[in-house]
Amino acid sequence: MTGIQIQTQYSTGASRQAIEQALVAAGKDLHHLRQADLALLEDFHTMGRIATTQLADLVQITPGDEVLDAGSGIGGTARYVAGRSRCHVVAVDLTEEYCQTARWLNQLAGLDDRISVRQADVTDLPFEDAAFTLMFSQHVQMNVADKALLYQEARRVLAGGGRLAVWDIVAGEDREPDFPVPWADRPEYSYLTTPDRLRTAIETSGFEIEQWNDLTDHAAATMQALLTLPPSPIGLQAFVPNFESKAKNLTTALADGRLRAVQGVARAV
Numbered sequence: 001m002t003g004i005q006i007q008t009q010y011s012t013g014a015s016r017q018a019i020e021q022a023l024v025a026a027g028k029d030l031h032h033l034r035q036a037d038l039a040l041l042e043d044f045h046t047m048g049r050i051a052t053t054q055l056a057d058l059v060q061i062t063p064g065d066e067v068l069d070a071g072s073g074i075g076g077t078a079r080y081v082a083g084r085s086r087c088h089v090v091a092v093d094l095t096e097e098y099c100q101t102a103r104w105l106n107q108l109a110g111l112d113d114r115i116s117v118r119q120a121d122v123t124d125l126p127f128e129d130a131a132f133t134l135m136f137s138q139h140v141q142m143n144v145a146d147k148a149l150l151y152q153e154a155r156r157v158l159a160g161g162g163r164l165a166v167w168d169i170v171a172g173e174d175r176e177p178d179f180p181v182p183w184a185d186r187p188e189y190s191y192l193t194t195p196d197r198l199r200t201a202i203e204t205s206g207f208e209i210e211q212w213n214d215l216t217d218h219a220a221a222t223m224q225a226l227l228t229l230p231p232s233p234i235g236l237q238a239f240v241p242n243f244e245s246k247a248k249n250l251t252t253a254l255a256d257g258r259l260r261a262v263q264g265v266a267r268a269v
Contacts, residue, residue: 009143009189015074015239016101022238033108035083040234042076042105044182045139046250046261047222048236051167052077052138058211058265059134059165061085068092068132068157070122071140074239075102075115081136082114090132092120101239123149130159138167142183145191147198151205158268164207165265169250170195172216172260177253182246195262207266219261220254227251 012018019041023030028037039049061067065087069078072091075098082089093099099119106112120126122140135154144150154164169183171192184190193201195214203209227247237243253259 009183009185010095011097012239012241013097015097016104018239019074019101019105022233022235025233028234030108035079035109035111037234038076038079038105038109040232041236041238042074042079044073044076044236044240045167046169046182046219046254048226049076049080050222051219051263052080055136055138055165055167055263056081056084058263059163061087061134063087065134066090066132068125068127068135070125070135070137070154072098072102072117074098075105075117077136077138078102078115078117079106079109079111082111083109086114089115090127091115091117092122092125093117094119094121123153125153125157127157129156130162131157133159133162134165135162136165138165139169139183141166141168141198142190142192147193147201148205151202151207155206155268160268162268163210163265164202164268166202167263168198168261170198170260170262172253172257175258177258178249180242180246181250181253182240182243185242192259195260198262199264202264202266206269208269209264209266211263211265213263214260215263216254216257216260220251223247223251223254 043049063086067089069091072093075091078089078091096119099117102117106115171194
């Protein structure tokens, strides 16, 4: 996707306002906001906070890690990691509206001293070589046509021995999902690849795969269960247009094999 396409896909012009209204409607005090108050709306990827927690458990973050959350959205992973592990996190997203919203939420959650937010392209990161020891990449590559460039840039900014943590949707059977899905309103915005090709793109960019887990069945079951819950005023629907249809299409395609969900950890070599 081009920068203009990504802005079209994700920008509404009112993300912060919509989230603020949702929090107030749920009775949250914005002057005394807890991190837990944001858990249902800040992780814009399959399985939400459940997936973020599982991936963080897998990579065993330490307070000494320098973490990059590449493709951070409104900053949910960055806040979770900074709050949990007390490390410094840099959050990068191409959508300036999301970056502005992330900075505001970081302040509300009392984490702005541990998180820096930058507007940037994940295929052209504005950082020196070997600047980080850990990089999260969750539901980013589906919007990136050049997978090799994405992971070569990830390898460049990671120190030797640094880890790349991925949580991604890939193509399953030779049929496309129904659109819209969370990362693409239209097929031309989606750049799905197969699990094998994704793994090869990572490995040939200077990484050694340490974990590679197909969690499709788990993801489908979890998403199906989440969709049965009563609607909450605090959720991704607060700022993601047409979220219910996007989530249903994603869940259906995971369940019938058109999409697959992979979790992985790779080490920079």
